[in-house]
Amino acid sequence: SSGINAEYGVASGEIFIMPLVILQLFTGQSGSILTPLVYYQFLMLRYMSRRNPYVRNAFTELRMATVQLVYKPACPGIIRNIVMKVIAFIERLSPMAYQQTS
Numbered sequence: 001s002s003g004i005n006a007e008y009g010v011a012s013g014e015i016f017i018m019p020l021v022i023l024q025l026f027t028g029q030s031g032s033i034l035t036p037l038v039y040y041q042f043l044m045l046r047y048m049s050r051r052n053p054y055v056r057n058a059f060t061e062l063r064m065a066t067v068q069l070v071y072k073p074a075c076p077g078i079i080r081n082i083v084m085k086v087i088a089f090i091e092r093l094s095p096m097a098y099q100q101t102s
Helices: 002-027 034-048 054-070 077-093
Strands: none
Touching (some): 002 034, 054 077
């Protein structure tokens, strides 16, 4: 349905804003060091939401697509290692997902 596609679009947008916020911090365009910290907290709340799994699913899909891309033979090994280390770092920052009970 178009509503679900819109939710995934919003979730992806929310994820892609974080690197931009960090880039703005390093270029001096961000007003404060608090901006990335507050946005990180916002993303974590969205990630942990039980009612809205779209951000969590978007993170998973993004990770899977990235891993698939870097494991292609055309990708240089050094790029693969860097990307996999970045993925591992991001996974350490992510909160534990809630356990779904049936």
